[in-house]
């Protein structure tokens with residue numbers, strides 16, 4: 013017998029099918045109002061994806077996510093790399109991180125809304141906060157683990173302190189930084205949706221919760237599936253990028269998702 | 273060229289783990305001289321090389337290179353580390369070209385010189401491989417080529433042939449001597465092999481351990497250019513090897529386990 017698991021793409025497909033079947037059966041079995049069967053929710057997806065309003069909403073959400081994530085990259089990676097190479101930087105930032113880490117970033121949303129209102133700025137800031145810590149943490153770990161002799165070799169070739177950080181520490185730490193980026197990507201998606209749940213105005217989260225209020229449960233479930241698909245899409249895209257960037261490194265780490 | 277003056281190095285890992293790695297080491301190396309350092313494992317050979325390279329600061333004493341005190345690393349002293357320290361994100365060719373491009377050598381010229389060196393270490397076929405795809409001995413050869421590429425005046429080589437099989441090893445010894453004969457760089461060469469030390473060097477420095485210091489220095493008075501096949505039959509070569517090996521055995525026995 014040929015092994016089914018050896019066919020690429022088949023196991024995840026089977027898993028998805030399995031979930032759909034269980035969903036369908038459960039929905040039919042219990043007949044709850046709040047749990048429409050898959051066969052009823054899924055047809056909403058093309059409907060939502062062809063609706064101009066919802067597409068604009070999603071575009072808005074993704075734009076905020078991209079800005080929050082991009083800002084976090086620009087700020088967190090240098091800080092992390094710096095912490096890994098300087099004992100003073102580590103001593104300064106580490107306690108800060110410890111304090112901020114357990115705080116659920118989306119829970120800060122109401123406070124931030126007091127300062128910045130319900131608009132773009134608050135939501136982007138929350139996404140930024142949600143992504144920053146894993147990025148700093150992994151950049152820090154990666155930078156700390158850079159072999160001393162790599163830096164020595166570089167300084168013997170005449171690279172100064174900043175050039176070493178940019179041209180040796182950064183590439184050497186890149187596999188670990190990308191672990192942080194991947195965790196961050198998932199967290200960005202999560203905080204994006206939650207921020208819109210709290211500050212409803214526009215966006216993917218807004219569609220979900222407005223439909224929920226209206227009792228349009230098939231739309232709610234269709235949106236959840238769309239969010240899940242977005243997650244998968246990001247993940248696949250990220251893997252392609254990762255393989256191109258750090259194909260030279262040894263096998264990838266397993267990813268753990270922290271608190272949002 | 274290199275003057276090591278009363279250099280000591282103490283590592284204070286913890287209060288109960290102070291370790292005097294080097295104790296009052298004084299050695300001067302003339303321009304164009306090839307000096308090997310022998311000694312039991314842990315006697316401070318690498319540490320001494322790091323201090324000359326400017327990577328590690330001595331606890332006492334100083335190192336002068338061309339009468340200027342060493343304050344840090346520089347391209348005049350090219351290290352080949354025991355651990356290779358190749359840039360894992362660069363290909364073999366990228367590693368060898370790195371120092372040249374850093375030094376502002378035009379790309380075409382850097383490429384030509386790097387390829388020439390890769391041919392010398394017999395790795396031309398691997399120029400597009402990444403370090404993780406190489407064997408230990410191949411990595412070591414890339415590391416040697418990478419350092420030779422930017423033409424340092426002084427080579428600081430820490431067991432550069434340690435991970436090689438006997439055949440490649442003797443081949444590279446010949447190549448190294450050949451290159452060295454052409455431009456007579458100053459070389460500090462750490463090795464565990466007495467035969468290798470005698471074959472390559474003008475002088476062999478024997479160190480003893482805990483604390484690491486110089487025990488004896490042997491002048492190797494053999495004609496150059498040297499050919500391995502001839503030297504193996506040469507009585508003087510054999511005598512040097514036997515004499516130093518005896519001393520090495522004594523030193524190793526005195527060394528605490």
Ligand SMILES: Nc1ncnc2c1ncn2[C@@H]1O[C@H](COP(=O)(O)OP(=O)(O)OP(=O)(O)O)[C@@H](O)[C@H]1O
Nearest residue numbers: 283284285291293312313314315316317318319320
């Ligand atoms: N960073 C460090 N911290 C504490 N102790 C160190 C450090 N580096 C070296 N030592 C100690 O200094 C001594 C000399 O080390 P070194 O690496 O110079 O020895 P070596 O002669 O090169 O040995 P080998 O032949 O095994 O390479 C050792 O006892 C080692 O434990």
Ligand SMILES: [Mg+2]
Nearest residue numbers: 317318354430
């Ligand atoms: Mg050593």
